[in-house]
Amino acid sequence: MSLQKKDVEKIAWLARLALSEQEVSDYARDLSDIFELVKQMNTVDTEGVLPLAHPLEITARLRRDEVVETNERDRFQSIAPLVKNGHYLVPKVIE
Amino acid sequence: MDWEPVIGLEIHVQLATKSKIFSGASTRYGAEANTQACDVDVGLPGVLPVLNEEAVRMAIKLGLAIDATIARRSVFARKNYFYPDLPKGYQISQYELPIVSRGYVEIQADGEEPKIIGVTRAHLEEDAGKSVHEGFASMSGIDLNRAGTPLLEIVSEPDMRSAKEAIAYMKTIHTLVRYLEISDANMQEGSFRCDANVSVRPKGATAFGTRAELKNLNSFRFVERAINYELQRQIDMLEAGERILQETRLYDANKNETRSMRGKEEANDYRYFPDPDLLPLELDERYIESVRAELPELPRQKKLRFMADYDLSAYDAGVLSSSRELADFYEATVRASGSDPKLCANWVMGDLLGALNKEGKSITESPVSPTMVGALMARIADNTISGKIAKEVFEAMWRSEGDADAIIAAKGLKQVTDTRAIERFIDEVLEENAEQLAQYRSGKEKLFGHFVGQILKKSRGKANPQQVNTLLRKKLKGPSS
Numbered sequence: 130m131s132l133q134k135k136d137v138e139k140i141a142w143l144a145r146l147a148l149s150e151q152e153v154s155d156y157a158r159d160l161s162d163i164f165e166l167v168k169q170m171n172t173v174d175t176e177g178v179l180p181l182a183h184p185l186e187i188t189a190r191l192r193r194d195e196v197v198e199t200n201e202r203d204r205f206q207s208i209a210p211l212v213k214n215g216h217y218l219v220p221k222v223i224e
Numbered sequence: 225m226d227w228e229p230v231i232g233l234e235i236h237v238q239l240a241t242k243s244k245i246f247s248g249a250s251t252r253y254g255a256e257a258n259t260q261a262c263d264v265d266v267g268l269p270g271v272l273p274v275l276n277e278e279a280v281r282m283a284i285k286l287g288l289a290i291d292a293t294i295a296r297r298s299v300f301a302r303k304n305y306f307y308p309d310l311p312k313g314y315q316i317s318q319y320e321l322p323i324v325s326r327g328y329v330e331i332q333a334d335g336e337e338p339k340i341i342g343v344t345r346a347h348l349e350e351d352a353g354k355s356v357h358e359g360f361a362s363m364s365g366i367d368l369n370r371a372g373t374p375l376l377e378i379v380s381e382p383d384m385r386s387a388k389e390a391i392a393y394m395k396t397i398h399t400l401v402r403y404l405e406i407s408d409a410n411m412q413e414g415s416f417r418c419d420a421n422v423s424v425r426p427k428g429a430t431a432f433g434t435r436a437e438l439k440n441l442n443s444f445r446f447v448e449r450a451i452n453y454e455l456q457r458q459i460d461m462l463e464a465g466e467r468i469l470q471e472t473r474l475y476d477a478n479k480n481e482t483r484s485m486r487g488k489e490e491a492n493d494y495r496y497f498p499d500p501d502l503l504p505l506e507l508d509e510r511y512i513e514s515v516r517a518e519l520p521e522l523p524r525q526k527k528l529r530f531m532a533d534y535d536l537s538a539y540d541a542g543v544l545s546s547s548r549e550l551a552d553f554y555e556a557t558v559r560a561s562g563s564d565p566k567l568c569a570n571w572v573m574g575d576l577l578g579a580l581n582k583e584g585k586s587i588t589e590s591p592v593s594p595t596m597v598g599a600l601m602a603r604i605a606d607n608t609i610s611g612k613i614a615k616e617v618f619e620a621m622w623r624s625e626g627d628a629d630a631i632i633a634a635k636g637l638k639q640v641t642d643t644r645a646i647e648r649f650i651d652e653v654l655e656e657n658a659e660q661l662a663q664y665r666s667g668k669e670k671l672f673g674h675f676v677g678q679i680l681k682k683s684r685g686k687a688n689p690q691q692v693n694t695l696l697r698k699k700l701k702g703p704s705s
C-alpha cells in the first residue's frame with residue numbers, strides 16, 4: 130500500500146498543517162515507506178498478544194477527588210492574544 | 225407503506241465529582257468565566273492528565289446497575305478535532321476499550337408492556353469548554369470552566385421503536401443516575417444531555433435505514449418532539465422517492481424542526497489513537513466488588529418491593545419509586561401512619577403531588593412532612609374523619625395551620641359515629657324529602673344516593689359514610705313511617 134498525494138493533503142488538512150508541494154511529495158514517500166514496515170510487521174503471528182496501548186508495562190494511578198487548583202486566570206490570560214470579561218476571544222464560531 | 229422507527233440514544237451524563245476528570249480544578253457550576261480552568265484544562269504545554277478515582281467509581285456504579293461488563297482493562301484515547309472550546313485540539317475519551325459495555329435496562333412506556341433496551345457501552349470522557357456568542361461584538365468568547373468536567377457517555381442499542389419509548393428509556397437512565405448519586409442530571413444546567421440516532425425502515429425489514437443524528441435535545445419534551453418531527457420528515461422523503469442523507473441535524477425548539485448542520489467530520493476523521501499521556505486503567509475484582517457494596521436499592525428493585533410489601537399496583541409502585549426522595553417520603557408516611565399503605569399511596573400520589581405540582585415545588589420542599597401526612601392517614605383509618613374531611617384537613621396542614629389532630633380539634637371536624645346522632649340526621653332528611661321518599665318506595669331506587677348526599681351535607685360532612693349507608697338502608701327497609 131502506498132499513499133497518494135491527495136491522502137497526504139487530506140491528513141494535513143485534518144491536522145491543519147500547511148505543506149508545500151515539495152513537502153507533500155516527500156511525506157507521501159516517507160509515509161509509504163512506513164507502510165512497508167507495517168506490512169512486514171503484519172506477517173508476524175500476534176495471536177494471543179494484547180494490543181499495546183502504552184509502551185510502559187504499568188497501569189494508571191488514580192487521583193483522589195479533591196479540588197487542589199486555585200484560580201490562575203490572570204496569569205493564563207496574560208499570554209492570550211485577546212481577552213474580554215474573563216473570556217478568551219476567538220473569531221466568531223456559530224453554526 | 226407502514227414504516228418502523230428505529231431509535232438509539234447517546235446520553236451524556238455529567239458526573240458529580242468535586243474536581244475534574246484529569247485535573248484538580250473545581251467542577252462547581254456557575255463560577256465566573258475561566259476561574260475554574262487550570263493549566264491542564266486550558267491545555268498548556270507540558271501538563272499531564274491524572275485520572276480522578278471518583279469518576280471511575282461512578283462509571284463502575286452505572287455499569288453494575290445495568291448488569292453490564294466492567295472492563296478489567298480500559299484505555300483512554302484521543303479524539304482529534306479543532307474547535308475553539310477544545311484547547312488541546314483533542315478530547316480525551318475512550319474508543320475501543322470503554323470501561324462499561326453490554327448492559328441493559330428495562331423500560332415501560334406509558335400504557336405499554338415493559339421492554340428491555342440494550343446499552344452498548346458507557347465510556348468516560350472529558351467535556352469541552354463553552355462558546356459564548358453574545359456580548360463580544362464580532363468575536364466569540366470562550367469559557368473553559370467546563371473543560372475537563374467528567375462525562376459518562378451512555379450509548380444505547382437501536383432498540384427503541386417510538387419517541388415514547390425513547391422518552392421512557394431516557395427517564396429510566398435519568399432516574400437511575402440520580403438513585404446512584406453519580407449525577408444531579410440537571411437538564412437546564414446541561415448535566416444530562418441527549419443525542420438521538422433516528423431512522424425508519426419498512427415494517428418487517430431487518431436492515432436499518434440511513435440515520436440522522438439529532439443534537440441539542442435538552443429536555444424530555446424536546447426529545448419527543450424532535451424525534452417525531454424527524455421520523456415524519458424521513459417518511460415523507462422516502463415516500464416521495466428521495467434518499468435520506470447520513471448527517472447531523474440540529475433541533476430548533478422555537479420552530480419545532482430539525483435542520484442539517486453542515487460539515488460535521490466523519491467518524492473516521494477523528495483519528496482516534498491511545499493517549500500516550502495516560503496509562504491503561506486496570507481494575508481488579510476486589511475493587512469492583514467494593515463498588516458493588518456501595519450500590520443503593522435501585523429503582524426497579526424498589527418498585528418490585530413496593531408491589532410485594534405494600535400490595536401496590538405496578539403503576540403506583542412505579543410512580544412512587546421514580547425518585548429516591550419521593551420513595552423515602554412515601555415509606556416514612558407509611559411508617560408514621562401505622563396503617564394502610566394503599567391509602568398512603570393514594571394520598572401521596574394524589575393530594576400531595578397535586579399540591580406540590582400546583583406550586584411548582586419538589587418533594588423535598590413539601591411544607592407537610594411525612595409524619596404529618598402519616599398522622600392524617602391514621603385518623604382516616606381509625607374513622608376519626610372521613611376521606612372527604614381529610615382533604616379539608618390536608619389543605620389546612622398545607623397552609624401550616626398545625627398537625628392533623630390539632631386541626632381536627634380546632635375546626636370540630638371529628639366524625640360523627642354515634643348511631644343515634646346519625647339516625648337523627650336521617651330522620652330529618654327523610655322528613656324534608658317526603659316526595660322523593662315516596663318515589664323511592666315506588667321503585668326509584670337511585671334516589672338512595674341522593675338521600676346519602678343530603679344526610680352527609682346536613683352533618684357538614686362529619687357523619688361516617690359507611691354508617692350512614694347501613695343505617696339508611698335499614699331505615700328504608702323498615703315499615704313506612
